[in-house]
Amino acid sequence: MIDSNKLELELNRGISFQKKGENLKAKNIYLEILHKNPHHPDALNLLGTIFQESADHQKAISFIENAITSAPDIADYYSNLAVSQLAIGKIESAYLSCSKAVEIDQTFPIANYNLGNSLFAMGRADEAIKFFKVAIDLEPSNDKFWSNYLFALNFRSNLDNQEVCDENCRWGNIKRNKNAETTRFVNSKETNRPLRIAYFLPELDQHVTPRFLKPILSNHNKAKFVVYIYGYTNKGKPQQFLTKGPHIWVDIKNMRERDIAQKIRSDRIDIFIHPCTFKTRYRNILRYKPAPIQIAGINLVSTTGLEETSYLLSDEITTPYGSSDKFFTEKLVRLSQFNVFGPSGNLPKIILSPVFKNRFITFGCFNNPTKYGKQCISLWSKILLKSPKNKLLLKHRAFENTEVRNFFTKQFVHNGVNETQLLYSGYTQKTAKYLEHYNLVDICLDPIPFGGGTTSYEAVIMGVPIITLLGDSVMGR
Structure with missing residues (x-):
C-alpha cells in the first residue's frame, strides 16, 4: 500500500532541491515517487518543469499532459504546459492551455502572463496587453510581467505615446532607487584626461544589439576615450570584436546588478551608455547609478521611465522636434543619425531582382x-x-x-x-x-x-x- 504522507514528504524534498537549482536530485526524487505511483500528478508536473528548464520541451509536454490527465482541474499544470508549447511554436495549443488555466483560476498571475505571451505570439497585442495588466495587478513587483507588458504596448493597433510614457514611468516609480541620489563617485576631475565610457550588454547572445555596436566601437577616438564593455552571454562565448581590441572587456556573468554597478563605479566610469533598454529587465542596472552620466541609446523602443537616466540618443526622424520630448523622462540628444549597423561576415552576391x-x-x-x-x-x-x-x-x-x-x-x-x-x-x-x-x-x-x-x-x-x-x-x- 502506498503511504501518501511519505510521498508528500518526498515531493517537498524534491521541490526544495529544485528551488536551489539542484535539478538532478529533484528529478531522481520525482522519478522515485512515480515508480511508486505512476499517476502522481504533482510529480509528473514537476518532472515536466525540470525538462522544461533544460529546453527538452517535448518531454516536458508529455509529463505535464499526463499530470493533467491525472488531475484535470489544476491551473498550474495548464500554465506550465503552455510554456513548453509556446517554446516549440505551438502557439494555438499554448493559447488554449493558458485559457484553460485562467478559466480555472482567474487570480493566478503566471497563467494570465502566459496567456498574454501566447496572444502576443499570435500577433494579438491588444488582447495580450489586457492579460499582462491583470498579471501586474496581481503581482506588481514582478519584473518579468512588466518587461513583456511595456514591450507589448509598442505593438498596440491604436498606439498611444502618452500611455507608453506613463506606464514606463509607473514602472520606474515602483523600481525607483532612493539611494541613487546619494551615490558618491570618485572620478578624477582632471579636464585633459581621456573620458571613460562604458557599454552594457547583458545576455548579448539573445539580441542583435552587438551588431549595431560593432561599427561604433571601431570608430571611437582612442586618444579621447577609454572604452569598457560590461557584458555576458547565456551560452557560448562573446564575439571576438567585443573581447579583443583597444577596449576593455569585463565579464559580469552571475553578478547581481547592485554589484555590477559597484564594479563600474570602482572603475571610475564617467559615462554609462545602455544600448539595449528595449526590455525593462535590462534597465534595472540604471537604478543603481553606476556612473555620473547615464545614456540610453541604440536598441530602444521608448523612454526608460527612470529618473536616473540622464539622456536618450535619437534623431529628428525617430523623435520629431516639438512633439516628442514630452514622452521621455530623459533629455533627448538628437544625432544626425540615430543608429549605425554593421553586417556580419561576408555578404553574398546581389543578383538581379527576381x-x-x-x-x-x-x-x-x-x-x-x-x-x-x-x-x-x-x-x-x-x-x-x-x-x-x-x-x-x-x-x-x-x-x-x-x-x-x-x-x-x-x-x-x-x-x-x-x-x-x-x-x-x-x-x-x-x-x-x-x-x-x-x-x-x-x-x-x-x-x-x-x-x-x-x-x-x-x-x-x-x-x-x-x-x-x-x-x-x-x-x-
Missing part, C-alpha cells in the same frame, strides 16, 4: 511574426489582392513550425488571399545563406505599427527596397 525572371512581384518580410497583427495582415492582404500572381515570402525561425504557418495562412485566406500566394521559410543558420534569401524578394514590406529594425538594414544592404508606413511612435518611425 521579377524579371518570374514576371510577378515577390514581396517579403523577415520580421518576427509577433509583429503581424490583424491590422498589418489586413493591409498586406490588400496588396496581394491587387494581383493574384504576386507572392509574399515570410521568413523567420518560427515558421519552422506547421502550426505557426497554418495560423498565419488562415488569417490571410480569411481576407481573400489565395494560399498559393504565401511562401514560408524557417531558420537559416549561416548568415550569408540567410542573407541570400533577400535575392528571392523584389520588395520588402515593413510591418505596422512596430516596424523592422535589423531586417530593414539587412534588406537595404542586399539591395531590396522597403515599403513602410510612417507611424507616430519610436518603432513606427
Whole structure:
C-alpha cells in the first residue's frame, strides 16, 4: 500500500532541491515517487518543469499532459504546459492551455502572463496587453510581467505615446532607487584626461544589439576615450570584436546588478551608455547609478521611465522636434543619425531582382511574426489582392513550425488571399545563406505599427527596397 504522507514528504524534498537549482536530485526524487505511483500528478508536473528548464520541451509536454490527465482541474499544470508549447511554436495549443488555466483560476498571475505571451505570439497585442495588466495587478513587483507588458504596448493597433510614457514611468516609480541620489563617485576631475565610457550588454547572445555596436566601437577616438564593455552571454562565448581590441572587456556573468554597478563605479566610469533598454529587465542596472552620466541609446523602443537616466540618443526622424520630448523622462540628444549597423561576415552576391525572371512581384518580410497583427495582415492582404500572381515570402525561425504557418495562412485566406500566394521559410543558420534569401524578394514590406529594425538594414544592404508606413511612435518611425 502506498503511504501518501511519505510521498508528500518526498515531493517537498524534491521541490526544495529544485528551488536551489539542484535539478538532478529533484528529478531522481520525482522519478522515485512515480515508480511508486505512476499517476502522481504533482510529480509528473514537476518532472515536466525540470525538462522544461533544460529546453527538452517535448518531454516536458508529455509529463505535464499526463499530470493533467491525472488531475484535470489544476491551473498550474495548464500554465506550465503552455510554456513548453509556446517554446516549440505551438502557439494555438499554448493559447488554449493558458485559457484553460485562467478559466480555472482567474487570480493566478503566471497563467494570465502566459496567456498574454501566447496572444502576443499570435500577433494579438491588444488582447495580450489586457492579460499582462491583470498579471501586474496581481503581482506588481514582478519584473518579468512588466518587461513583456511595456514591450507589448509598442505593438498596440491604436498606439498611444502618452500611455507608453506613463506606464514606463509607473514602472520606474515602483523600481525607483532612493539611494541613487546619494551615490558618491570618485572620478578624477582632471579636464585633459581621456573620458571613460562604458557599454552594457547583458545576455548579448539573445539580441542583435552587438551588431549595431560593432561599427561604433571601431570608430571611437582612442586618444579621447577609454572604452569598457560590461557584458555576458547565456551560452557560448562573446564575439571576438567585443573581447579583443583597444577596449576593455569585463565579464559580469552571475553578478547581481547592485554589484555590477559597484564594479563600474570602482572603475571610475564617467559615462554609462545602455544600448539595449528595449526590455525593462535590462534597465534595472540604471537604478543603481553606476556612473555620473547615464545614456540610453541604440536598441530602444521608448523612454526608460527612470529618473536616473540622464539622456536618450535619437534623431529628428525617430523623435520629431516639438512633439516628442514630452514622452521621455530623459533629455533627448538628437544625432544626425540615430543608429549605425554593421553586417556580419561576408555578404553574398546581389543578383538581379527576381521579377524579371518570374514576371510577378515577390514581396517579403523577415520580421518576427509577433509583429503581424490583424491590422498589418489586413493591409498586406490588400496588396496581394491587387494581383493574384504576386507572392509574399515570410521568413523567420518560427515558421519552422506547421502550426505557426497554418495560423498565419488562415488569417490571410480569411481576407481573400489565395494560399498559393504565401511562401514560408524557417531558420537559416549561416548568415550569408540567410542573407541570400533577400535575392528571392523584389520588395520588402515593413510591418505596422512596430516596424523592422535589423531586417530593414539587412534588406537595404542586399539591395531590396522597403515599403513602410510612417507611424507616430519610436518603432513606427
